[in-house]
Amino acid sequence: MAADIAGTRRAPWILLSPSLATVGLLLIIPMLFIVVYSFWLRTATGADQVGFYLDNWIEVLGDRFYRDILFQTFAIAFYTTVICALVGYIPAYFVANTPMKSKAFLLLMLMLPFWISYIIRTMSWINILGTSGALNTVMLSLGIINEPIQMLYNQTTVVLGLVHYLLPFMILNVYVSLDGIDKNLTEAAQSLGCTGFQAFREVTLPLSLPGLAAGSLLCFVLAAGTYITPIVLGGPRDAMFANLVFEAIVTQLNWPLGSALSLVLLALLGALVVIYTRYLGIDQIAKSFK
C-alpha cells in the first residue's frame, strides 16, 4: 500500500523529468554560469579573474550611463509597442471577422514574414528609405522633391524596423482574443440600441484587451532585447541596452561586466512578465501559439 502511494507520488516527477532536464541543462545551468561570471573581473589582458567581486554590479547599478541607455531602450520599446497595438488591431479585427475560408489564407500571409531572416527584413528598409532607395526615387521622378531626403539612420527608423519585425506578434495575439469573442454579444448590444461603434467600444474592445495586453508584453520584451535593428538602421548615438551587452562581451572582451548587464535586463523584463502574469495570466500568450 505504502509502495503504491510512493509510486503514485513519483510518477509525475518521472513523467516531468525530460522537461525538467531540458530546462535545467539549457536554461537554469547556463543562467547560473552567467550569474557566477558577473562576480568575476576582467584583467588588463582580457582574461578573467576568478573570485567574488561586486565591482561590476556597483558599476552597472551606480553608473548613470547604463540607466540612461536603459531608459532609452524602454522608451523605444514603448513607442514600438504602442504603434504595433494601434496598427496591429485593425488587421487582427479584419482577419477575425473574415469568413472561414479566407481566414486561413490571411493567417498564412501573416506568418509569411517569419520565413525570411529578421536581418534581411531589417536591411530591406535601406533599399526603401535610402537616398537612392525606392521611396526617394519615386518622389524624385514624380517631382515631389528636388533632392533625396535623408530618412535613414535615426531613432525613427529603428522604431520602424522594430514595428516591422514585431507587428505579426501583436496581430496574432489580438486576433486570438477577438476570435474567441461570442458574436452574439455584439449583436445583443446592437439589438439593445448600441450603434456599431458603441458595440465595439463597450463589448468587443474590452473583451479583446487580454489579447492586446499579451501582444504588448511580447512586443515590449522582444523590442527591449534587440540589438540588430539599432546596428543596421540606427545612427551613431542610437543604441539599446543589448548593444551595450554585445560591446562589453565582444568588443571589450569583458564577459563579467556583460554578464551583469544582461542580468539587469533579464531581471527588469522578467519583473514585467511577473507583473503581467499576476494580473492577466500568461495563458493568453500561449493561446496565440496554439
Added chain:
Amino acid sequence: MDDTKRYERLLNRYRDGDISRRTFLTALGAAGVVAGVTGGPMGMLARKAHAATPEQVRFDGWGGVVSEAFEKYAFAPYTQKTGIKVVSGTFGGADEYIARVKAGQPGEFNLAHLSGVFDYARYHGLELTSELNEANIPNLQNVIPSLIEPLRKITGGTISAVPYDYGTTGIAYNRKYISDDEAKAKGAKLMVDEAYKGKIGGWGEWKTRIWYGALQSDQDPNNIKDIDAVWDMIRSHRDLALKYWSSGAELMSLLAEEEIYVTEGWSGRIKALQDQGHDIGYLDPAGGLGWQECLFVLRGSPMAACEELLNFMLEPEVAIAVAEGQSYPPALDPQKVELGKVIPTLPAFDPKGTLASLSFFDPAYWNENEADWSKTFSRVQRGY
C-alpha cells in the same frame, strides 16, 4: 606519380609561363575532382598516408572577396596537394572572433586572418599564441622583415603568425562632391568639416576613431598627450556623422549609394569600389593608419599541417593571386620577389618594401590603454 609531384610539375609549368593562371587553377581543380571521384587503390593509399595528419584545419577570415580569394587560390590547391580539408569560416570583426575563440576549446579554431600587431598582442596576452617552426615555412624568407619583427618582439623572438598582406585606413571621398585638392588640404580634418554634416561616415571601432581623433587634434596617435582633445574630436565627428559602419560591405554600400560623401575606408575596399566604376578618391593623410594582416596559428592547432598551409599560402603565385583578388598588397618583399604588374598599382603598395612611410598601432601603447579607451568610446559614441 603522386599528388605532390603532379602538383609540383603543374606549378613549374605555371612558373615557366607554359600555362596561364586560369589553366593552372582549373587543372588543380580538375585533379582534385578526379582524385576525389576515382578513389580505388590510390585513394586507399592516400588515405593511409593521411592517417597521421589531421583530416581538416579550420580557417577563419573576413568573408566577402577576401575569403573568396583564399578559397579559390589557396585552399583548393592545398587540399589537392595534401588531402587536408580547409574548413573556412568568417567573422565580422577581430573582437567578435576573439570572443568566439575565448569561448571555444583549444584546437577548435586553428588559423585566422587577423588584423595587425595589436590583435597579435591581445592573443598573446590571452595565452593563445603558438610557436611556429620557421624551418617548415621556407617562404617566410620572402616576407618583408619590418612586418615580421613587431611580431617577434611581442612573442619573445618566436612567431605565432606570418604576415600576409598590408593596407591602410585612409580617407575615402566622393569626387562628385569633394575634390582631390580639398581632401589633400584638409586631410583628416575633412571628416569633421561641418560643410558635410549628415554625409560623413566612420568606422565604429574605438581604435580607428581614437587614431583619427588624435590626427584631427594634431597629436601623434602613438603618443597622445591630451586625450580629452581626442574625445572632443570624436564627439564632433559623431555629431556630424550619419552612420558608423561596421563592415567592409556596409562601407562600400554607403559610399556607392551616396548616403555618405566622406569616411575613413580600407584601401582594398576602396580600390574595389573604384574598379566598379565609382568615382571615389582615396587619401592617406599625414600620419595615416597602416596595418598588416597576418595568418595566425592558435595554440592547440596541428602545427605541421598549419605550417604547411602557411608555406603554401606564402608561395608567390598563391600570395599574388590572393592579393590581386582582395586588392591588398602581399607581405612579400618586392626586393626579393617579382610581384607582377597589378600589385604595384594597389593602394598602399610600397615598392621599397620597408613600409617606412606608414604609421602602425604601437601594440604596447594601445594595449595598455585598451580597457579604458574602448569603454570610454562606448559612452562617447552614445552622446557622453
